[in-house]
Amino acid sequence: MFVIAAQAGTEEPVLPERGWDGRMAKHRILFVDDQPKVLDAIRRVLKPLQSEWETVYVADAQDALDTLEQKPFDVAVCDTRMPSMSGTELFKKLKQRYPTVVRVALSGHSERETVLSQARTAHQFLIKPCDPADLVAIVARACRMGRLLSSPRLRKMITEVDTIPSLPSLYIELIREIDSLNSTVASIGGIVSRDPGMTAKILQLVNSAFFSRGRKILNPGHAVSLLGLDTVKALAISIHAFAQFDVSKVREMTLEDIWSHSLAVAVFAKWIGVSEGLDKEALDHAFVSGLLHDVGMLVLADKMPLEFEEAIRIAAQGEVDMSEAERQTVGASHAELGAYLLGLWGLPDSVIEALAFHHSPADSRTSRLSPLTLVHVANVLAQEFYTWQTEQKPAEIDETYLASLNLLHRLDPWRDACRAAMREQWGYAC
Ligand SMILES: [Fe+2]
Numbered sequence: 308m309f310v311i312a313a314q315a316g317t318e319e320p321v322l323p324e325r326g327w328d329g330r331m332a333k334h335r336i337l338f339v340d341d342q343p344k345v346l347d348a349i350r351r352v353l354k355p356l357q358s359e360w361e362t363v364y365v366a367d368a369q370d371a372l373d374t375l376e377q378k379p380f381d382v383a384v385c386d387t388r389m390p391s392m393s394g395t396e397l398f399k400k401l402k403q404r405y406p407t408v409v410r411v412a413l414s415g416h417s418e419r420e421t422v423l424s425q426a427r428t429a430h431q432f433l434i435k436p437c438d439p440a441d442l443v444a445i446v447a448r449a450c451r452m453g454r455l456l457s458s459p460r461l462r463k464m465i466t467e468v469d470t471i472p473s474l475p476s477l478y479i480e481l482i483r484e485i486d487s488l489n490s491t492v493a494s495i496g497g498i499v500s501r502d503p504g505m506t507a508k509i510l511q512l513v514n515s516a517f518f519s520r521g522r523k524i525l526n527p528g529h530a531v532s533l534l535g536l537d538t539v540k541a542l543a544i545s546i547h548a549f550a551q552f553d554v555s556k557v558r559e560m561t562l563e564d565i566w567s568h569s570l571a572v573a574v575f576a577k578w579i580g581v582s583e584g585l586d587k588e589a590l591d592h593a594f595v596s597g598l599l600h601d602v603g604m605l606v607l608a609d610k611m612p613l614e615f616e617e618a619i620r621i622a623a624q625g626e627v628d629m630s631e632a633e634r635q636t637v638g639a640s641h642a643e644l645g646a647y648l649l650g651l652w653g654l655p656d657s658v659i660e661a662l663a664f665h666h667s668p669a670d671s672r673t674s675r676l677s678p679l680t681l682v683h684v685a686n687v688l689a690q691e692f693y694t695w696q697t698e699q700k701p702a703e704i705d706e707t708y709l710a711s712l713n714l715l716h717r718l719d720p721w722r723d724a725c726r727a728a729m730r731e732q733w734g735y736a737c
Pocket residue numbers: 600601641642665666697
């Protein structure tokens with residue numbers, strides 16, 4: 308039985324907070340399920356949100372297509388098993404005809420194979436029995452995604468990227484194992500070692516200057532124990548993200564350049580967070596945000612190489628920064644594109660916020676030290692100290708923003724801490 312039905316009377320769903328996009332207009336969401344009980348349950352759960360969401364419920368895939376024909380929707384939540392048309396079939400049609408609609412699959416626990424086979428067409432998944440809070444959170448996030456990018460052309464480009472879809476089952480298994488209470492270094496190492504690509508990348512990282520102190524690590528289990536499970540998880544997400552895009556069409560950028568820059572930002576963000584005594588979750592989010600903060604550039608290099616090269620050329624003239632140049636040639640910045648993409652992947656809001664505003668933190672609605680703050684500062688320090696200039700016109704720290712958080716006086720200690728740690732750990736003078 309669908310848990311929503313049982314809990315609907317007792318548990319009030321929490322209204323989704325105003326998102327990091329700062330806007331809250333009425334979103335339109337379509338629910339498709341051939342079981343009337345399931346739709347009734349969802350309807351009850353979402354009733355308190357009527358002023359925020361316009362919801363439409365249909366029992367059949369063809370009805371869903373007819374409804375979409377009549378008016379635009381932001382999100383479609385569809386049962387994966389329906390008699391007239393399978394969920395995969397319906398999602399294929401949605402992807403083709405309405406690519407800007409965020410597609411959420413609703414499937415049973417026993418349907419693991421279905422989930423995996425749908426991985427190429429759905430953006431996010433909800434598993435029955437479904438917690439009302441999860442349902443509201445996933446739909447709210449999917450709605451906010453649409454608000455981040457206003458250009459339909461860009462939304463179409465992003466929703467066409469087969470990202471989560473190409474998640475290999477081994478990767479899903481790895482993330483599940485890391486999240487399970489019973490996971491051990493050995494069990495994680497065992498899963499990593501079954502994927503030659505992931506093993507190679509993790510061994511390369513653990514043996515790189517960022518993590519090794521002259522030791523040679525050849526065993527995936529040993530590598531996992533040195534890196535820690537959360538770092539391995541962040542790396543697994545990032546390795547997957549980086550593997551999605553072909554940047555060879557853009558001469559000014561290599562995957563290695565952007566990867567080492569991203570790794571430096573991740574490590575710096577975490578160090579600064581540690582020096583400020585942030586909790587583990589914030590540190591993890593800062594690390595993964597650092598690794599992925601420029602993923603939008605990979606999307607641009609792969610999907611819109613000519614416009615991206617033009618943006619690099621404009622930014623190289625030094626009058627506008629890279630984000631502004633991208634807005635001129637593409638219509639959105641790599642920061643916005645990356646945030647939109649990771650939102651579709653279901654990453655936490657603090658990570659999405661860090662990506663979206665890493666060049667313009669004052670535009671966010673968060674007014675406290677957060678992963679965004681750490682990534683914003685780390686991005687500039689990484690360019691100052693170490694790596695490839697992601698931005699042709701070097702990025703600058705927004706001191707007014709730091710002052711508004713009462714953190715401007717911490718900037719010099721952060722810079723010193725990163726410099727000292729680099730010298731101490733890697734013998735790297737800067
Ligand atoms: Fe950036």
